[in-house]
Amino acid sequence: MLNRNSAIIEKYNTGKYPFEDNIEIIFFENCNLIIQQIAAWPDEISNVDKFFSDQLGVQKNIDFNRGKILNNNSLWRMEPSKWWLLGSTINLPENLGTSLELSHAFTSITIKGAKSDILLNRHLPLDLRLDNFPIYSSASSAIHHVSVKLFRLSEKEFKLFIPRGFALSIWEILLETASQFGYEIIDS
Amino acid sequence: MTSLRKENYGKINREKVLGFSWDNKEYFGYEGDSLASALLANDVRIVGRSFKYHRPRGVMSCGVEESGALVTVGSGSRRDPNVRATTQELYSGLNASGQNAFPNVNFDFGGVNNYLSRFFAAGFYYKTFMGLPPFEWGKGTGIWMVFEKIIRKAAGMGKASKEPDPDSYEHANDFCDVLVIGSGPAGIAAAQEIANNKLDVILIEQDSLLGGNSLSQKDFDPYLLNTQLKSSGIRVMPRTTAFGIYDNTVVGALERVTDHLPTPHSSLPRQRFWTIRAKHIIVASGALERHIAFNNNDLPGAMTVNASKHYLNRYGVLTGNNIVISTNNDSVYQTAKELHEAGSKVTILDSRDNVNHDLSKDIDLHLNTLPFSINGRKKIDGIDVCKTTDLSNKNTIICDQVLMSGGWSPIVNLVSHRGIKPTWNQENLCFIPGQIKENISVVGSAKGIWDEKNCIESGFVGANEAMNTFGMHKKEISFPSVGGWSNPIEPLFEVKSNKFPSKSFVDFQHDVTAEDVRLAHREGFISVEHLKRYTTLGMANDQGKMGNIIGLSLMAEQLDKTIPQVGTTVFRPPYTPVPIGALTGRNVGKHFRPLRVTPMHQWNIDHGAKMIEVGLYQRPWYYPKKNETLSDSYIRETTIVRKTVGICDVTSLGKIAIQGPDATELVNRIYTNPFAKLPIGKARYGIMLRDDGIVMDDGTSWRLGENEYFMTTSTAAAAKVMSWLEELLQTRWTDLKVNVTSVSEQWAGAAIAGPKSRDVLNECVFDASEITNDNLPFMGVLQTKLKDGTPCRVVRISFSGELAYEMYIESDYAHGMMDLLWESAQKYDGCLYGLEALGALRVEKGHVTAAELDGRVTIDDAGLGKMASTKKSYIGSAMRKRGVLSADDRDMLVGFFPINEKETFNAGTIVCEKNNIKGQGVGRITSVTHSPELGHWIGIGFVKGGLEKWKDITLIGADPVRNKQMEIKVVSPHMIDPEGKRMYA
Known part of the structure; x- marks a missing residue:
């Protein structure tokens, strides 16, 4: 098998880029993504929930725009009838819906640190205050006119999914904006 | 006015001295100063020249409503005009200058305008459009067109830098x-x-x-x-x-x-x-303090009352030694006390006949008294005042500053x-x-x-x-x-002068006087919105903050109405100016638009590609060898593809996964040609129409399984087709069990075209004998592996007209796939080819792209009418049969050759009959190229009635933009291998 190649490798220069001796943002790319999109037929959603319970041990149905961290993977309900399974794949019975491999369609970047939410709000028109966008929330929005997905993993840690072809451009813009906070890029 | 920095006053940091320059002279201020307060503290009185009359102006307020101290800050690429000195914080090294003046605001040749003011009354500029009387009455504006430039130069505000904003x-x-x-x-x-x-x-x-x-x-x-x-x-x-x-x-x-x-x-x-x-x-x-309109109310030293209090208590600057305050309300009395306590002699003129305030005996209070005219030229020498009951008897009060509060x-x-x-x-x-x-x-x-x-x-x-x-x-x-x-409070908007022309200003920024408002009324501009536009009252960057109410009161008086009956103009955003740069944000330079690249982007660049923007995509344009021009390069690349093999990045094509038990039904409904019986492992070229019967896009759909298709679209229509499918499924065909998902980013694609393409592929795939004519016939689909085991998809499809394939691989592996393909292609003296050669190859074959499918073309116009099924319904099938879409003289797809084969032509050339070269002619050329195989330039495009009508008739290719005409002839669009022998080889 060929090695997987990052979409942002040319501009992925690990190191510290402080602003007035401060570093308030940490970036790293989540390489070797595994994304399985599961799209349920509208009349099978309850059965898909049961399927997740049986196959993945998801105890409680996941609400729209929320996610669940599991043992070696996580499940995110991206649309009312669409989920993303990250980290592994499962076989979905055809009568429940369709399954699609999207592992190469996105570049995923973790953004964390004291100013991570402020950095994101320089671009995203999303209310990221913790009450409104609690931990394990997800959202679809846009940065610089490019549709992106955002997951919140902790108060100050987010995962951003950018369509692969736009990833380099958005990565550059994020770094440009982050320079006012000071940032560090660590090994992916 | 002699300003003075006062000890024990202000919120400035006197321990931090800041040097700055004003009109090339060095001054000092303190941290916490505004530019205006620092200028006042340095007794700089004249800081601007007015818009039309070039009258000297000083600092008139302490905030965003400032109309006098509009200055230019910075130099070079950072020159910022029309900055209100009152809101500009002072910093060390600040470099500011006056504007709208020559040589400077202290002495300005433009000041002569003040003496010509009777010619520059409200609407004078509009009247110039009527012609210069008496020479041009009714003839237009010939002479004024000459003077217009001079007028424009003389009037105005600061000049913005023409350099890029750094x-x-x-x-x-x-x-x-x-x-x-x-x-x-x-x-x-x-x-x-x-x-x-x-x-x-x-x-x-x-x-x-x-x-x-x-x-x-x-x-x-x-x-x-x-x-x-x-x-x-x-x-x-x-x-x-x-x-x-x-x-x-x-x-x-x-x-x-x-x-x-x-x-x-x-x-x-x-x-x-x-x-x-x-x-x-x-x-x-908050609220803004109004001034009062009376003669010479704009001389340097005229200011709103509360501003003076701000300068004293915020900046420690006493703005005058001998101050006259003119008012009609109570708000000034506290200020008067504080100015007096700070050391100024203070006189109050109150238009009311009775007020109850506890004032120091040292403050002179004149009731029933109005300001009539300020005396002085560049500074205030005194003020003529009169009683409210008798404007003809005036007394003069010596002073160096006049403060106003009209409410x-x-x-x-x-x-x-x-x-x-x-x-x-x-x-x-x-x-x-x-x-x-x-x-x-x-x-x-x-x-x-x-x-x-x-x-x-x-x-x-x-x-x-x-x-x-x-x-x-x-x-x-x-x-x-x-x-x-x-x-x-009692009304005091204007003190009328019997002197004409009076300089009783309503709007300082645009030099609008009380007389201008009355003139506008006399000339019929009685609506406040008309008044605003005719006189420019309330325009400019203060947007009427100072003068609106006074203007309304004057119009109300003329109309014998009340102010609410006259109404007010509508305030619109922005409240204060917003720079264009701020509106733009980070969307500048290379980030002007989002930049989209293919997974082989860097690989292409590393292999010598010159890139071109196609929509948002960066695509390889051509791969020049040493000293090759674009033309040299694409002709070489086209020739090699036809001779051996070429590799081209085609990732930008749209790709859509169509899944579900009704996938076949969906595909069959949107394409004009039948897809119901497409076998698994086969692809088919399809045309999809809009509802109105016009072609929307073309592309292919591959059947990967019983319930799964992989659709490709043109690069240009990728997003449009994707949203079109979603719209159909969500609004019209909600009963269909189909999911559509864009997988354009999931898959990278390369075209392998040319007689040696099969050999190249076989060297790259796991089973070196897998790619055969039997195993993978024309339009066949194979899901296989590269020789290192990486899964890939291969379809036999041709845009070039040669034996050709497209290979798709998951995007992260794209570099590896290109390495393999290129290593193999080099053994056959193959080449990498870009968009220019891709275009040349397809024009030779007469294949259409977005240049031809421009939203006006039917499937018959494109010569693909045979692909329109008569046995099924599909989107556009009813409307495409409208008479207007099947008329005989519709523009039909054809090829074009120059009669003189040494001549070249351009896309966009208008096709005309000889001796009738005008308008839109009888057709248009949409795509052109040099054809290495034919040895001359060729084009495709459309002509009314198609090939049959114009065969063997010489037409003219007119290019009015480039002032060029040439003789051309109409040929079949299929100029190379029309039978497709190479493609099916």
Whole structure:
């Protein structure tokens, strides 16, 4: 098998880029993504929930725009009838819906640190205050006119999914904006 | 006026001295100064020249309403014109200069305009369009066209830099429960009350310091206030102007991040454009003091009264030694006392006949007295005053400054943005905000409340109104009454002069006088909106902050109406100017648009590709060898493809996964040709129409399984087709069990074209004998592996007309796939080819792209009518049969050759009959190329009636843009291998 190649490798220069001796943002790319999109037929959603319970041990149905961290993977309900399974794949019975491999369609970047939410709000028109966008929330929005997905993993840690072809451009813009906070890029 | 820096006054840091330059002279100020206060402290009186008459102007206020001290700050690429010196914070090294003057504002040749003012009355510029009397009556504007340039040069404001802006700007978003605009007493009270109730509050203040009008109080400490607010959890945003309120309580705000810094850090944006979404907005924007229109009311030294108090108590600058205050209201009396205590001789002219104020005996108070005319040329020597009952008898008072207060105008601009009409309050002679149905409260003097205690109370009430809307409680809401002066204000908008032309200014920025307003009335411009545009009253960057009410009162008088009957103009965003750079944010330079690259982008560049923008995509254009031009390169690449093999990045094609038991039904309904029986492992070329029967796009769909298709679209229509399919499934065919997902980013694709393409592929795949004519016939699909085991998809398909394939691989593996393909192709003397060669190959074959399928073309026009099924319904099948779409003289796809094979032509050439070269001719050439195989230029395009009608007739290719004409002939669009022998080989 060929090695997987990052979409942002040319501009992925690990190191510290402080602003007035401060570093308030940490970036790293989540390489070797595994994304399985599961799209349920509208009349099978309850059965898909049961399927997740049986196959993945998801105890409680996941609400729209929320996610669940599991043992070696996580499940995110991206649309009312669409989920993303990250980290592994499962076989979905055809009568429940369709399954699609999207592992190469996105570049995923973790953004964390004291100013991570402020950095994101320089671009995203999303209310990221913790009450409104609690931990394990997800959202679809846009940065610089490019549709992106955002997951919140902790108060100050987010995962951003950018369509692969736009990833380099958005990565550059994020770094440009982050320079006012000071940032560090660590090994992916 | 002789200004003086006073000890023990002001909130400036006297330990930090700042050097700055004004009109190339060096001066000093202090940290905390504005440019205006520093100039006043240095006794610089003339800081500007007026718009039309080039009259000398000084500092006239202390805020955003400033009309006199409009200056240019910075130089070179950072030259910023029309900056209000009153809002520009002083910093070390600040370099400012006067504008609209030659050689400088102190001595300006343009000042001659002042003596020609009778010719420059309201609307003079518009009248020039009628022709210069008496020579041009009724003939137009010939002579004036000559003078226009001179007029434009003489009138105006500062000049912007023509160099690119070196600074960066950014956009930002924020959210809160309550947004408070303005940090005066009312705004502070509201913010604290909200914060005390554990709500999330943002407080916006346009100034660098908090406090609003409290900054004019001697003992007020803005720094302590800032600390208190932050400790309450209030998010404070100084140097930020809320310039507009929009739908759903969205506020646009501009933060000046580095405008106050001598050397901005390169990582910081100069300004930040905020979009703040609040659940409730509290507007505490304050009020502005009005001046009074009377003769020479604009001389340097004329200022609003409250401004003088600000300069004294905020900046420690006493603006005059011998001050005359002219007023009609109570607000000036405290200022008079403080100016007197600071050492000035103060005289008050009050137009009212009786006021009750406790004044020092040293302050002269003249009741029933009006300002008539200020004396002096570049500075104030004195003022002529008269009694309200007798304007003809005047006394002169010697003074060096005249302060004016004709009343106060609540800043209703922001709520006016929401379409809320202000209502006139006759008791206080001002417009106050009308009834608001949105989640917006207005508090403080913005509501017409003058008394500070009541302002604070209104802040609490506003906060509770917000909490009521949140359902936190249901308190009875009762705002303090409007007004608050102990002696009622009396109208004083203008003191009429019997001198003509009088220089009684209503709007300082555009040199609009009281006489101009009357002239506009005489000439029939009686609507306030017409008055505004004809006289330019209330235009320019102050947007009527100073002169609007006076202008309205004058028009009301002319019309014999009241001010509310005349109405007011509509305030629109922005409240203060917003630089274009801030609107643009980071969308500049290479980020002007989002940049999209294919997974082989760097690989292409590393292998010598010159790139070209196609939509948002960066695509390889051509791969020049040493010293090759574009033309050399693409001709070589085209030749090699036809001779051996070429590799081309085709990732930009749209790709859509279509899955579900009704996938076949969907595909069959959207293409014109039948797909119902497409076998698994086969692909088919298809055309899809719009509802109106016009071609939307072409592409292929591959059947990967019983319920799964992989659709490709053109690069240009990828997003359109994807959203079209979603629309169909979500609105028309909700019964179909199909999911569509864009997989354009999931898959990278390369075309392998040319007689040796099969050999190249076999060297790359796991089983070296897998790619055969039997195993993979034309339009066959194979899901296989590269020789290292990486899965890939291969389809036998040809855009070039040669034996050709497309290989798709998951995007992260694209580099590896290209390495393999290229290594193999080199063994056959193959090449990499770009978009230019791709275009040449397809034009030779007569294949259409978005250049041809431009939204006007039917499937028959494109010569693909045989692909329109007669046995099924599909999108567009009914409407395509309309008569107009099947007329005989429709533009049909054809090929074009130049008669003289040495000649070239361009896409866009209009095809005309000989001796009838005009208009849109009989056709158009849409794509051209040099054909290496044919040895001359060729084109495809459309001609009325098609090939049959024009065969063997010489036509003219007209290119009026390039002033070129040539003889051409119409040929079949299929110029190379029309039988397709190579493709099926």
